[in-house]
Amino acid sequence: MDEVLRMRSTEKMRDHDLFCGVIADALARGETVQMRVRGVSMLPWLRANTRVRIVPAAGRTIRRGDIALFWRKPGRPILHRVVGIGRGEGPAIYECYGDADLAAPEDVPASAVMGVVELSAISRWIYLALQAPRRFVNRFCSTYGIGLRHG
Secondary structure, three states, rough: HHHHHHHHHHHHHHHHHHHHHHHHHHHHHHOOOEEEEEOOOOOOOOOOOOHHHHHEEOOOOOOOOEEEEEEOOOOOOOEEEEEEEEEOOOOOOEEEOOOOOOOOEEEEEEEEEEEEOOOOOHHHHHHHHHHHHHHHHHHHHHHHOOOOOOO
Protein backbone atom coordinates (compact mmCIF):
# COMPACT_ATOMS: atom_id res chain seq x y z
CA MET A 1 0.00 0.00 0.00
CA ASP A 2 2.80 2.44 0.89
CA GLU A 3 4.48 1.69 -2.45
CA VAL A 4 1.26 2.58 -4.34
CA LEU A 5 0.92 5.86 -2.45
CA ARG A 6 4.57 6.73 -3.18
CA MET A 7 4.04 5.99 -6.88
CA ARG A 8 0.94 8.21 -7.02
CA SER A 9 2.77 11.01 -5.24
CA THR A 10 5.68 10.75 -7.69
CA GLU A 11 3.27 10.79 -10.65
CA LYS A 12 1.55 13.91 -9.30
CA MET A 13 4.90 15.67 -8.90
CA ARG A 14 5.89 14.74 -12.47
CA ASP A 15 2.53 16.00 -13.78
CA HIS A 16 2.90 19.22 -11.78
CA ASP A 17 6.45 19.78 -13.03
CA LEU A 18 5.30 19.17 -16.61
CA PHE A 19 2.40 21.60 -16.13
CA CYS A 20 4.73 24.29 -14.78
CA GLY A 21 7.11 23.77 -17.69
CA VAL A 22 4.32 24.05 -20.27
CA ILE A 23 3.01 27.27 -18.67
CA ALA A 24 6.50 28.82 -18.50
CA ASP A 25 7.29 27.87 -22.11
CA ALA A 26 3.98 29.21 -23.44
CA LEU A 27 4.39 32.54 -21.64
CA ALA A 28 8.01 32.81 -22.81
CA ARG A 29 6.76 32.38 -26.42
CA GLY A 30 4.28 35.25 -25.88
CA GLU A 31 1.16 33.08 -25.65
CA THR A 32 -1.76 33.69 -23.30
CA VAL A 33 -2.53 30.75 -20.99
CA GLN A 34 -5.41 29.73 -18.78
CA MET A 35 -5.11 27.95 -15.47
CA ARG A 36 -7.14 27.30 -12.34
CA VAL A 37 -6.26 28.91 -9.03
CA ARG A 38 -5.22 26.72 -6.10
CA GLY A 39 -5.02 27.85 -2.49
CA VAL A 40 -6.59 30.65 -0.48
CA SER A 41 -3.95 33.40 -0.44
CA MET A 42 -5.88 35.53 -2.96
CA LEU A 43 -9.27 35.37 -1.25
CA PRO A 44 -11.74 36.98 -1.63
CA TRP A 45 -10.65 38.13 -5.11
CA LEU A 46 -9.67 34.72 -6.50
CA ARG A 47 -11.19 31.56 -5.03
CA ALA A 48 -9.81 28.06 -5.42
CA ASN A 49 -10.71 26.58 -8.81
CA THR A 50 -11.32 30.00 -10.40
CA ARG A 51 -10.09 29.99 -14.00
CA VAL A 52 -7.80 32.91 -14.88
CA ARG A 53 -6.25 34.09 -18.15
CA ILE A 54 -2.60 35.01 -17.86
CA VAL A 55 -0.88 37.20 -20.42
CA PRO A 56 2.92 37.27 -20.79
CA ALA A 57 4.71 39.88 -18.69
CA ALA A 58 7.35 40.56 -21.35
CA GLY A 59 6.82 43.98 -22.91
CA ARG A 60 4.02 44.94 -20.49
CA THR A 61 3.97 47.66 -17.90
CA ILE A 62 3.16 45.99 -14.58
CA ARG A 63 1.28 48.33 -12.27
CA ARG A 64 0.19 48.40 -8.66
CA GLY A 65 -2.98 46.32 -8.36
CA ASP A 66 -2.03 43.79 -11.05
CA ILE A 67 -1.91 40.09 -10.15
CA ALA A 68 1.48 38.69 -11.14
CA LEU A 69 2.44 35.09 -11.84
CA PHE A 70 5.95 34.28 -10.66
CA TRP A 71 7.92 31.28 -9.52
CA ARG A 72 8.94 31.41 -5.87
CA LYS A 73 11.13 28.36 -6.52
CA PRO A 74 11.11 25.76 -9.31
CA GLY A 75 7.73 24.04 -9.56
CA ARG A 76 5.99 26.58 -7.31
CA PRO A 77 4.04 29.11 -9.39
CA ILE A 78 2.50 31.88 -7.29
CA LEU A 79 -0.26 34.37 -8.14
CA HIS A 80 0.03 37.42 -5.89
CA ARG A 81 -0.97 41.06 -6.05
CA VAL A 82 1.59 43.76 -6.90
CA VAL A 83 1.31 46.30 -4.07
CA GLY A 84 4.43 48.33 -4.73
CA ILE A 85 7.13 48.85 -7.29
CA GLY A 86 10.69 49.60 -6.32
CA ARG A 87 12.78 51.25 -9.00
CA GLY A 88 16.43 51.73 -8.36
CA GLU A 89 19.47 51.59 -10.56
CA GLY A 90 18.65 48.13 -11.93
CA PRO A 91 15.50 46.30 -12.99
CA ALA A 92 12.25 46.84 -11.11
CA ILE A 93 11.51 44.92 -7.92
CA TYR A 94 7.81 44.22 -7.32
CA GLU A 95 6.40 44.01 -3.82
CA CYS A 96 3.78 41.24 -3.90
CA TYR A 97 1.46 39.47 -1.46
CA GLY A 98 -1.77 37.54 -1.46
CA ASP A 99 -4.96 39.49 -0.80
CA ALA A 100 -5.69 37.31 2.25
CA ASP A 101 -2.13 37.49 3.62
CA LEU A 102 -1.19 39.50 6.68
CA ALA A 103 2.56 39.14 6.22
CA ALA A 104 4.83 41.77 4.75
CA PRO A 105 5.07 41.79 0.96
CA GLU A 106 7.83 39.77 -0.65
CA ASP A 107 10.24 41.32 -3.12
CA VAL A 108 10.01 39.74 -6.56
CA PRO A 109 12.55 40.69 -9.24
CA ALA A 110 11.08 41.67 -12.60
CA SER A 111 12.91 38.72 -14.19
CA ALA A 112 10.88 36.26 -12.06
CA VAL A 113 7.49 37.60 -13.20
CA MET A 114 6.29 35.41 -16.07
CA GLY A 115 2.78 36.75 -16.57
CA VAL A 116 -0.06 38.93 -15.36
CA VAL A 117 -3.69 37.94 -14.78
CA GLU A 118 -5.93 39.63 -17.31
CA LEU A 119 -8.20 41.98 -15.35
CA SER A 120 -10.79 44.40 -16.60
CA ALA A 121 -10.16 48.08 -15.84
CA ILE A 122 -13.19 48.14 -13.52
CA SER A 123 -11.91 45.10 -11.57
CA ARG A 124 -8.57 46.79 -11.00
CA TRP A 125 -10.24 50.05 -9.95
CA ILE A 126 -12.54 48.24 -7.48
CA TYR A 127 -9.54 46.48 -5.94
CA LEU A 128 -7.58 49.72 -5.54
CA ALA A 129 -10.61 51.47 -3.98
CA LEU A 130 -11.25 48.67 -1.47
CA GLN A 131 -7.65 47.76 -0.63
CA ALA A 132 -7.01 50.10 2.31
CA PRO A 133 -10.22 49.31 4.26
CA ARG A 134 -9.80 45.58 3.67
CA ARG A 135 -6.20 45.57 4.92
CA PHE A 136 -7.30 47.55 7.99
CA VAL A 137 -9.97 44.93 8.82
CA ASN A 138 -7.47 42.08 8.33
CA ARG A 139 -4.90 43.73 10.61
CA PHE A 140 -7.53 44.60 13.25
CA CYS A 141 -8.83 41.03 13.34
CA SER A 142 -5.31 39.64 13.50
CA THR A 143 -4.31 41.97 16.32
CA TYR A 144 -7.34 41.11 18.47
CA GLY A 145 -7.50 37.40 17.64
CA ILE A 146 -10.73 37.58 15.68
CA GLY A 147 -10.84 34.70 13.21
CA LEU A 148 -12.05 35.35 9.70
CA ARG A 149 -13.24 32.38 7.67
CA HIS A 150 -12.13 32.16 4.08
CA GLY A 151 -14.04 30.21 1.50
